[in-house]
Amino acid sequence: MQRILSTELAAHPYEKVRVEGWIHRVRRLKSVTFLIVRDAAGLAQVVITEPAQVATLTEESVVSVIATVTPNSQAPNGVELTGAEEIHVHSAVGVPLPFELHRPALTAALPAQLDHAALALRHPARRAALRISAAATAGFRKALETQRFVEIHTPKIVESATESGANVFELDYFGRPAYLAQSPQFYKQMMVGVFERVFEVGPVFRAENSDTARHLTQYTSLDAEMGFIADHRDVMAALTRTIAGMFGEVTERTGTATPEVPVEIPAVHFTAALRIAGAPADEPDLAPAHERALGEWALREHGSEFVFVTGYPMRKRPFYTHPDPADPAYSNGFDLLFRGLEIVTGGQRLHRHADYVAALRAAGEPPAAYQGYLDAFRYGMPPHGGWAIGLERLVARLTGAANVREAMAFPRDPRRVTP
């Protein structure tokens, strides 16, 4: 007998069907026991009048139930299962659960949830965040493919600790040192020379010893890079379309309400951003409090949950950043803030070989160490730029999770490499 998912039972009234899933809850009343079975789609209620059938059943045990679909407007999806013929136990749980899954919210503290991730992630709220993550990722790819971007896969093991040497993980590569890539930056730029527009969804690694609610040592980076741009504003426009596509997909697939993405997201220059945030004019970067103030400003002044900050000072951006031709102390780089948190960094990059050599020398880096990367520019590259979205940050901001760890199945931080 073919299995029917919980959410499809209503289409089979009075039929005998098979339902399979986890015992979400056992409610033993005087004359009847309600068995709530959880499957990938939702919950089904099984009404048991023969106590012997469920005497030994425990929560989270996995069962297969054959019973009859009976309309009942009080039950989930308007139906319940009655007259259960057979309750087959695929696997029985013989130990107490460390926390219950059938409460509206998990009562266990986050560390306990993370310790028992295999169990905690089954809770509908935790599960929902990961479905949103999957939908956002699908929306990212869909929006970019519509815009002619091609998917790439780049190396996560690299020879040198580039970009910002201090925060890389070192590994033993057949007796030599190698490093985990902090981003696909160099590779996606090189691939602009091949496909003009590329994207990658993949893990990036940061050996940053900061145990905050918004840092992870591995996270999912949604990267894109595009050639033949006029400047960073073309990148911002493509990003805006992409974010809109992601949120659209989240709503379509999960029913989650998402904020409207303006056709043109308000953008403020870094110098104006400092003024709005009430920060001193000589600050080289925006602190979290400044970002929050800018988020409030954008909502108040523009009704937008998003705001671009452009023109970050060159001295705070990486060597490949393209300066603002009108004022070379500032860059054609930008951040996108969502609800007062930076979730995207992007910008226009340098594209001429001589500019790279000069930028590396100015940064005190030997160009020879970047040979494979510089090849791309030596052999011709168009004006280009791109961005990196932090998936877990975006999802946490969207779901209102206080901690980015709630937006990832098995988070990694300086103290956690398990499960």
Next chain:
Amino acid sequence: MQRILSTELAAHPYEKVRVEGWIHRVRRLKSVTFLIVRDAAGLAQVVITEPAQVATLTEESVVSVIATVTPNSQAPNGVELTGAEEIHVHSAVGVPLPFELHRPALTAALPAQLDHAALALRHPARRAALRISAAATAGFRKALETQRFVEIHTPKIVESATESGANVFELDYFGRPAYLAQSPQFYKQMMVGVFERVFEVGPVFRAENSDTARHLTQYTSLDAEMGFIADHRDVMAALTRTIAGMFGEVTERTGTATPEVPVEIPAVHFTAALRIAGAPADEPDLAPAHERALGEWALREHGSEFVFVTGYPMRKRPFYTHPDPADPAYSNGFDLLFRGLEIVTGGQRLHRHADYVAALRAAGEPPAAYQGYLDAFRYGMPPHGGWAIGLERLVARLTGAANVREAMAFPRDPRRVTP
């Protein structure tokens, strides 16, 4: 003036347009120079009658050309560009190229291509393989989403060197050892407890010191895992639909001919496979020559470029493998061979906690080291199974590439971590 891609020029006869791209070739004839411009879509021919305009132009320089679209049945796409008003050079190549890109095949040997990947990947043949890879990946996800699978992202940094301890990369994790994940196996199984059906596209790492044409130290694994199966045959059926979807997408997106995937791929038991391959009956595994012989047999006897081998001996499969209930020396594990090469490994897994504890003890492994993973089974798991497809192997087999490195942008092997 908006840019028009090379392949869309024919829709703009006699219009003045902007074309942008790389100088693929400069052919200087007596009275005319042909400039072949390569963009993401293809090639465009620009006819130059004023030699001064192109006197200094070099191949792979990036240009923007404004000219008039003129029908010419001899030219690529039936049009050429004439009367060029302006040739703007975005970036000029001032050095000789290490190899030419305009020949039908790259003449450089593979190591030279890999050394200069940023240039070599621009060659239409190399580029085509990566487009096939992108299409196959998109087809994988599409086929699985149709079958209710949910995308997941799992940790690449893990605490213990599980599965097959010898072949892992060790890294320094804030002063402690940690390892690069060889596969998302444990995590995708745990996530079956959450979503029933999951998939992941991501990098996996093998510290195997073998410098062959089919091994990489990082490759892209297309993983899936599904719950509530009867046995491994349900997994094989889902895999067959998925491979068909992948090949369908490759043909649709790239026009590449792909072999027909039979609705039911022929399957032979391991013991029969040894006989067919002419191998001794006590061999514990199939050698490459045996796989080739089986590929020939499947084509000859069944007209299929694919063949499943099922029932591999338990002693050669990992501890989580489900035995064949009818003969527990053999497993419910399978490999899928494509044109005589293993491109997928999969099978049914154990799903009861007690079976895991027994299997780990038998393997001499302390169950305590697997606590987070075993949690999933302690708290209830359905019968399940899954597979892992090696993306680069599949693409190399499809394109006929002699070396799997040709199916990856920046391959990693024991001697190569650059570019």
